Amino acid sequence: MERDFLGFINDNHLFGPTDRVLLAVSGGLDSMVMTELVHRIGQPFAIAHVNFGLRGEESNADARFVQNKAEQYGVPFHLTQVDTKAVAEERGISIQMAARELRYAWFRQLLSENNYACVATAHHLNDVLETVLLNFTRGTGIAGLHGIAVNQNQVVRPLLFASRDQLVAYYEANKLTHREDSSNPEDKYARNRIRHHVVPVLTELNPALWQTFPRTVDRLRAAETLLRTELERSWQEISEPWGEQTLLRSDKLLSLSELPFRLSEWLKPFGFMVDQVEQMTNALTQSVGQQFLSPTHRIIHERNGLVLEPLRLAPDYEIRLTDWPSAAINVTGHFALAVQLIDKPDNIPTNPAVACLDADKLTFPITIRPWRQGDRFRPLGLNGHKLVSDLLNDLKLSRSERERTAVLLSGDSIAWVIGRRIDHRFRITPTTQRVCQLTLLNRL
Known part of the structure; x- marks a missing residue:
């Protein structure tokens, strides 16, 4: 396992042998396996743990467990405690989303303050499959179908080469210890339902799933790269910047194949929704004057095409x-x-x-x-x-x-x-x- 682990790190250029890596450690089996592997390859590292305060004394016991492990490994330990429920209510988001935002914001702070090369999380192949299935059910572009990025914005996932069963086998062979989250067996969350009920069926249908699935993900990532290249090329062809405005010429738009998809991908960063894009596509062959609003931008159908511009309040001065x-x-x-x-x-x-x-x-x-x-x-x-x-x-x-x-x-x-x-x-x-x-x- 150590050889495969190091090979995956080197193949994907996650970090160098002397880089100081910050490990995001929950105390669960996956993160304890990652910590042991990083220790075994001789990588300099520190441990960070977030106490989300969601399970009372159980959460506090998790924090103490991880701190003790950091002391046993003889590495720096970082701990923060947050009121996740209060933040979720204040921001009007789910508890899971609040926990994610709080977690990664704190990691970014630690990276900056301590000069760590990156933060490593313990996501593995099962997490990727669960994410792909979740995204598929919610509606997604091709990016959502390749799941979790290996290396993105100083966040690395060095276990994405391994399945959960492989991690369990390594855990048992090396007699490691961990803390079990009492919510894991519950079907309260969509991810848990997929983990408990959908993935077992898929592995039954295809016993070689964990060999074929990584190849599928690699192909999807390659397809996305080609797609992004084509989208960028055609955007340059049909767009004409003019100050804060961008003109998307109707004659060139109408000559493109799969126009609704292209428009949807181009305009997604500006906050436009899929149903609006369908209306814009129809507007190109209708009379001018229609406008479409996102939270930050608007598009106006003018005589020569669609004009994209930042959303401004009506001028008000005297x-x-x-x-x-x-x-x-x-x-x-x-x-x-x-x-x-x-x-x-x-x-x-x-x-x-x-x-x-x-x-x-x-x-x-x-x-x-x-x-x-x-x-x-x-x-x-x-x-x-x-x-x-x-x-x-x-x-x-x-x-x-x-x-x-x-x-x-x-x-x-x-x-x-x-x-x-x-x-x-x-x-x-x-x-x-x-x-x-x-x-x-x-x-x-």
């Missing part, structure tokens, strides 16, 4: 000026305006980012704010008034561009839809003496 400032007007997080009072220019700029207004027709206070539904102004060259919303629609602006549009008001009248169009009433005329030139420094 700047009131009683005089023209000497420096640029900064609307923090949105844009800035440079202000110049000049003589009437020979040529009026045609750039929509520059507005030349008759300074003597502007009255204070000058207000800068987001446009609102119902806002009206008189566009340059027109006799009648027009809704700002109609102007933005005529310009074929995307939803996010419309939302970021602001207006500059003279008193109660809109003088400029910033970056879009000035109001006819504030234009430069032959009688204009002074010009207020406003320049949008950051495009909306």
Whole structure:
């Protein structure tokens, strides 16, 4: 067993012979076998134990047992005690999830404070099979079907080469001792039900399960690697970054095979659900304007594709000026305006980012704010008034561009839809003496 153990560590580059490894030891059979194996190969190590406080005196006895073992091995011992139930209630999560989060957060702290190379847990092949079956019943991608990672974020699993029966055989041959969790025989948890009732049936159907299953897991991991490579390649092909936004071009999306699956994998990190992805796929062949929200992002169906952007609150600001400032007007997080009072220019700029207004027709206070539904102004060259919303629609602006549009008001009248169009009433005329030139420094 020691030879197989060391071979698995070396084959998977889990840690070097002089690295100090932190062992996560519960006191159960699996973790005691791992501790003995690490000791036998001469690896420098320390032991960490979490008392979750879930089984009263039994939990305290587990902690004392593990501490005594650390003293027998002559290695450093780390202990923490947490109120798992209270944390689970506070965070609104299951006790198992709270225990996992508390455990790994403490391990990360120990790694940082003590310069350990990694933390090793005692997961083995049976744990991998149970995890795969659990993930399968809950619905999962291909990553969920290869179970537990061998090496991930400084967490290593050096027993993943062995089945539970192999660990028991080693335990008995070396006359080791352990603490038995009284909840293990219970069927209260889904994992225990799979362990007690499903896995025995699978091993009966295939007596060579523990020889064939690792090969299946290896193939699934290889398939996932190929899949991730293809997903990254096609993402680069169909996406066009633009500031905080990313455009997923509809023409290129519709040319891809298995589009719902690709979209689901691409958008999973942004919090979008599978049913939303199905709606997005359907939206690509329908009229524009639909939007889809996740807790952190949104996707808008625009004319040229799906626009992905961080979820922001609607702009809410109002700047009131009683005089023209000497420096640029900064609307923090949105844009800035440079202000110049000049003589009437020979040529009026045609750039929509520059507005030349008759300074003597502007009255204070000058207000800068987001446009609102119902806002009206008189566009340059027109006799009648027009809704700002109609102007933005005529310009074929995307939803996010419309939302970021602001207006500059003279008193109660809109003088400029910033970056879009000035109001006819504030234009430069032959009688204009002074010009207020406003320049949008950051495009909306």
